């Protein structure tokens with residue numbers, strides 16, 4: 001046999017290619033892309049389907065304690081299964097340092113947690129305690145182990161770093177070609193708003209949006225970019241939710257600054273009005289930065305189409321609608337005490353395909369870039385994110401004609417709600433391969449627990 005598997009008759013689409021051809025897979029890698037390949041043990045008929053690079057999810061909180069110490073609802077099994085049903089063949093969740101913890105201990109902890117994954121994985125290392133030891137030996141050691149991206153928070157008491165610490169982290173990261181990701185919101189503005197709203201008795205979920213104004217994000221993105229420029233280090237701004245933030249990214253990109261960014265489906269699919277659903281239902285939509293309004297959605301879409309955003313990421317932060325998650329501080333907790341985040345790892349790509357490609361807002365090629373190729377480039381997954389001979393056979397086969405309504409059961413995560421419930425979606429991944437092995441086939445899970453492998457990533461390829 002020439003190949004282990006042939007994917008036959010699909011329409012192959014990458015950022016640079018759109019053609020009808022077969023893909024031959026051998027020993028987990030793409031061996032050939034050509035017309036009418038023959039000679040394989042397994043043939044997957046992709047007639048009428050679109051064959052894309054397997055999605056790479058680069059913003060997900062899996063088996064992670066939140067900034068406030070609440071454990072996510074998904075472990076690496078349920079999180080990776082949900083990701084796979086959503087068209088992803090690999091993901092890069094976070095490994096979060098608790099203050100006082102060594103980097104080695106963080107990576108060991110997450111190594112044990114991630115051993116259950118059904119798809120390949122790596123981590124971005126969240127740094128909350130940049131001691132001299134962490135900076136001089138912890139981060140270089142992480143880098144040696146193939147963890148080539150770090151993340152910092154500019155807000156949240158238990159994890160935030162100040163500007164001086166941020167500069168130190170950027171400097172170390174930049175020296176190694178590591179990308180520093182940032183949650184950019186002005187901490188003092190948010191605290192000041194929380195106090196003001198509390199005094200006015202405004203503690204219902206709907207006030208969450210008001211408490212984290214666009215100004216807080218825009219100021220922090222501007223500051224983060226300035227710090228990164230001063231340090232000469234690459235920066236990735238996560239979950240951009242404002243036109244002002246997007247404008248800063250677009251301007252800096254045009255000027256040649258090494259800045260990257262993402263936005264997330266929930267900013268495009270929902271608005272602050274969802275926080276005002278009856279009773280405590282609005283708690284399901286509490287995430288930070290908060291949901292905004294329809295006007296910003298239009299601008300974010302324009303920026304997606306214009307290339308301001310390298311990725312559209314789920315920011316899957318699953319907290320159940322019960323006392324283990326959203327209401328860990330009580331069923332009527334004021335909004336700042338409600339667990340912060342929304343689930344969506346299984347919906348990122350189906351939603352983006354439907355509302356982006358099918359609705360005519362972005363091309364299929366742009367979709368390939370936003371779902372996988374750009375993430376692979378920025379985060380150093382050099383064997384993934386594209387369809388070409390020699391690369392890992394990480395492949396998602398989509399049925400572009402599928403029409404379906406979202407239900408919780410479809411998500412395959414460990415949540416008790418999906419914010420996307422009932423939405424009509426056009427297009428769906430049916431089969432996902434990771435290193436040539438089916439993870440889901442015809443929408444049935446066929447991967448064994450622990451089939452995923454750790455990906456030792458490369459540094460960002462930097463312009464000279």
Ligand code: DUC
Nearest residue numbers: 183288315317340341
């Ligand atoms: N930031 C994230 O990146 N995810 C969930 C909540 C948050 O504040």
Ligand code: ZN
Nearest residue numbers: 183238239288
């Ligand atoms: Zn964040």
Ligand code: ZN
Nearest residue numbers: 059061315317
């Ligand atoms: Zn997040």
